[in-house]
Amino acid sequence: MSFIESYGPWALITGASSGIGKEFAYQLAEKGLNLVLTARRKERLIEISSDLKNRFSIEVRIAVSDLSLENFLRSILKECEDIHIGLLVNNAGYGITGPFLGNDQKKERDMIHVNCLAPTVLAHEFGSKMMKKNHGGMIFVSSILGHMPTPFMSNYAATKSYNLLLGEALWYELKSWNIDVLVLAPGTTESEFASVSEMKAVNAMPAESVVSCALKSLGKKHLCIPGFQNKLTVALLNFFPGKLKIKTLALAMKLLGRS
Numbered sequence: 265m266s267f268i269e270s271y272g273p274w275a276l277i278t279g280a281s282s283g284i285g286k287e288f289a290y291q292l293a294e295k296g297l298n299l300v301l302t303a304r305r306k307e308r309l310i311e312i313s314s315d316l317k318n319r320f321s322i323e324v325r326i327a328v329s330d331l332s333l334e335n336f337l338r339s340i341l342k343e344c345e346d347i348h349i350g351l352l353v354n355n356a357g358y359g360i361t362g363p364f365l366g367n368d369q370k371k372e373r374d375m376i377h378v379n380c381l382a383p384t385v386l387a388h389e390f391g392s393k394m395m396k397k398n399h400g401g402m403i404f405v406s407s408i409l410g411h412m413p414t415p416f417m418s419n420y421a422a423t424k425s426y427n428l429l430l431g432e433a434l435w436y437e438l439k440s441w442n443i444d445v446l447v448l449a450p451g452t453t454e455s456e457f458a459s460v461s462e463m464k465a466v467n468a469m470p471a472e473s474v475v476s477c478a479l480k481s482l483g484k485k486h487l488c489i490p491g492f493q494n495k496l497t498v499a500l501l502n503f504f505p506g507k508l509k510i511k512t513l514a515l516a517m518k519l520l521g522r523s
């Protein structure tokens with residue numbers, strides 16, 4: 265089957281207003297998929313949507329939604345009620361750095377809503393519809409930190425670990441209905457993530473390479489870690505004994521974030 269037959273006619277991308285999500289929009293548009301773009305910043309989405317429509321022969325819809333809110337699904341479902349989403353890109357997310365007990369509790373809870381609850385609900389909602397068509401795809405954007413307990417970014421790393429475990433398990437479960445699930449676990453990537461999360465971005469990969477690695481892996485692999493350096497970091501740290509791994513990550517966060 266072609267890419268469009270497997271994952272079309274529409275893709276839903278969360279966090280499409282910048283960084284990795286925006287790049288997914290351009291690369292999927294190039295492959296001919298129609299797009300539903302969602303994020304909070306409406307002006308950004310309008311701008312991206314009109315550029316995509318000018319450059320590619322596709323349809324684009326926007327659904328403004330704050331994924332930290334209880335009713336986040338309403339505007340998304342409204343835009344999707346008369347179309348079939350063949351590919352779900354669960355990309356929206358942000359990080360919080362700093363000592364856990366020094367951080368605002370609501371911010372930490374909202375991050376779990378955006379990074380974990382929303383992707384789970386969206387996977388269930390659109391996965392059920394893909395199951396009826398007996399094909400489709402889902403991408404969960406985790407992080408290399410999803411493989412590592414990370415002091416001073418503890419809750420963020422835990423949310424990314426959630427996406428890693430959920431996505432990898434669903435890769436197996438959903439195969440029965442020809443739904444390809446991929447976990448994308450990038451390292452530092454060029455985007456607004458570092459400034460939103462108040463940390464330094466060192467050796468950032470272009471979002472373009474991260475997304476093309478994911479789209480090449482979809483349907484072939486269960487996990488994509490883009491870039492040799494990121495693969496090596498995950499492999500090496502997994503060899504470290506538990507406490508040493510945590511201490512190494514703490515040191516890295518002292519250099520890169522708020523500690």
Ligand SMILES: NC(=O)c1ccc[n+]([C@@H]2O[C@H](COP(=O)([O-])OP(=O)(O)OC[C@H]3O[C@@H](n4cnc5c(N)ncnc54)[C@H](OP(=O)(O)O)[C@@H]3O)[C@@H](O)[C@H]2O)c1
Pocket residue numbers: 278279280281282283284285302303304305308329330331332355356357358359378405406407408449450451452453454455456457458460
């Ligand atoms: N960049 C990195 O170094 C890196 C590394 C590993 C993993 N990741 C993961 O990659 C994903 C994409 O991040 P990025 O690097 O592209 O960062 P980004 O440029 O900051 O993009 C984050 C996206 O998420 C959306 N978002 C944030 N909070 C939201 C909310 N409450 N409701 C709805 N949408 C929300 C933002 O849109 P609005 O602000 O318009 O709502 C934006 O489109 C995230 O899941 C992140 O954890 C990034």
